């Protein structure tokens with residue numbers, strides 16, 4: 001079902017929904033938790049942005065903090081953009097100044113990794129204490145940047161411009177086990193690790209731009225948008241002069257699907273994205289529990305293939321639309337309709353696993369990627385795919401390894417650097433098969449009870465493999481098949 005509402009009605013309905021949902025949610029945001037108040041200006045002409053941020057930081061560790069660690073991932077995005085061109089790119093990013101209570105603070109960029117930035121505090125922040133840091137930040141936005149960049153969605157006419165801004169602000173790192181977690185950036189998977197926070201953002205954009213954001217976005221005045229995103233792990237913003245929107249609803253969640261206006265094949269992709277998103281929300285609500293936010297935005301992107309998740313917002317590659325024109329034969333069209341649906345379902349599943357239940361994506365990618373890949377099968381089952389077909393796919397995945405690597409161990413709970421070339425088979429394929437086979441071993445009802453318990457227990461928190469095992473092991477007591485699966489696929493279970 002797809003319904004089109006006016007923007008005003010949508011905004012009102014979203015507010016009502018949000019108010020109605022809030023009391024039922026697990027793990028309420030603490031009012032004095034981590035928060036970001038940001039004034040962001042996007043200069044489309046120079047393709048740059050400035051951020052004036054006030055970050056309320058709470059020391060959630062037992063140690064006193066003498067410095068804070070922020071990640072400037074735009075430095076990594078720019079470095080990556082340089083590797084894709086022979087041109088000399090004079091792009092830059094960085095924290096220009098930091099202060100606390102009017103006192104300037106020293107800013108130190110890590111010598112080996114420019115994405116790691118330390119801000120020295122004048123007095124140590126004791127365990128449980130809170131401080132507010134003011135940061136001035138600026139960054140250039142690479143043309144065609146992978147996670148953060150700009151481009152025309154109308155690739156032939158190049159008539160419009162779309163900015164996709166992810167990890168575009170200084171993000172407080174996680175402090176764990178006596179130190180800041182500062183893992184390296186890479187592009188062929190996710191590498192982020194952040195706590196949930198409340199965001200209040202004013203975004204200045206050129207006249208006529210539409211803004212799509214994690215959380216709730218409203219146009220307060222011409223060229224000024226306000227974004228509220230509560231209890232979100234991070235925030236992605238899209239600013240564009242070439243998007244249209246269609247809206248739907250499932251399980252009380254407003255689904256807004258944005259696409260490049262004016263082209264039939266893009267509109268067709270959007271219709272399919274909408275249907276897949278609505279079905280995925282229904283399937284995952286049933287399997288895991290409630291989606292805790294008022295809306296989900298699904299946005300067409302020039303992302304090369306597949307999609308990219310952010311809390312409350314997923315980007316879906318526009319490449320599927322290439323196969324939805326009248327000149328594509330029926331079989332190929334059907335193939336890409338299926339791939340599109342799987343992508344939308346996968347990225348939507350990341351709302352449950354990554355956005356709500358967080359994890360260290362570098363160290364234990366399986367905790368979000370394997371769950372999202374398994375969820376694709378939950379989606380396929382929901383829309384009527386036969387169990388035999390699903391089983392056959394999971395059998396093919398169960399022993400998948402990168403043939404070029406010397407892989408003798410099937411375990412999936414390893415870090416990006418430990419997996420090396422075996423990363424994709426491990427976290428996307430074997431991980432999905434592990435969860436599917438665990439579902440078969442425990443029985444669907446027992447498995448679902450465990451998944452729901454895991455989701456509720458770690459909502460708005462971060463889980464590790466040991467947390468997963470702590471929830472699932474009691475359900476698997478005396479079940480030899482389940483025990484064998486743990487031992488085969490999880491190093492942490494051995």
Ligand SMILES: [Zn+2]
Pocket residue numbers: 346350368369372
């Ligand atoms: Zn994924």
